[in-house]
Amino acid sequence: MRLGIQLGYSGSGFAGAADEVAEFEEAGADLAVVPEAYSFDAVSALGYLAARTRRMQLASGVMQLYTRTPTLTAMTAAGLDHVSGGRFNLGLGASGPQVIEGFHGVRYDAPVARTREIVEICRRVWRRETLTFDGAHYRIPLPGHYAKPLKIINHPVRPRVPILLAAMGPRNVALAAEIAEGWQALWLDPRAFTRVFGDALADGLSRRDPGLGPLDVSVPVPFAVGDPSPALLARHRGQLALYLGGMGARGRNFSHDLIRRYGYADEAVRVQDLFLSGQRAEAAAAVPDDLVTATSLMGRPDDLRRRLDALATVGVTTLLAAPLAATRAERVKDVAELRRLMP
Incomplete structure (x- = not known):
């Protein structure tokens, strides 16, 4: 199992984060993943990290597919792969209408x-083909007197940059299993993995090109070594409440839908109602304890090893840890310990 580090939405402290x-x-981490959402863009941070690291893989987690043209997405990925010496992974995701339409002004x-x-x-683009494409949603080049097919000027480091698709719904999960090198999950409860994702994964894998290799399954988890303190659990509980309640509108919140599929339908509705009514502390308190524990990774070494084995059993191949310890020295120490415990 690979060990990745899930970065937060760094602002003025990014140099220290790097x-x-x-x-x-x-300490043994294999990968660093930079988010985007409606924060600073992921590309700037990834270019900075490419210069500050030597061997670890880098990934966007994730770049929204609506906010750049497909060709610019390809050019950007090729550029990041170039400056990192072939270490970039293109994490792509659809995000949601709240961000895409509300912040970018693009139809979702x-x-x-x-x-x-x-x-x-x-x-x-990465294969340096003269680009022509006639799809339902993208047409390249556009018809017209001045348009002509082109190919990227530079020679990409690799003819195929690994693509990691973020997905929660059955159709998106099936698509990731079919066409991508990896699938980025969210709030993964290993106890519900087969019931919630099994059919979609089997459907996609049945059409997968063997040339893509095995599907990499990655999952972000808030992480700490030691007995989980109320303060650490509260941080994760608050983030769950934000995603369940605030990352989308009623009837159009993909995290909310996922947690309902896990079996927390009534609880998800209550969290959302409280959050959208402005009662954020109450919304966090209403997040089920069982869900908080199942979607985090906190405990003593023996507990962590059992949890890691459970994740490996359901097919997780990359763990994206978000270290929660109070100091930098403690976080680095915890990552080294996690690397030692991983299967």
């Missing part, structure tokens, strides 16, 4: 079909 990532690399439609087309366009 120093810490370099120490995580020395056909996420599955658009994802399939963008992946194909990216791979044609």
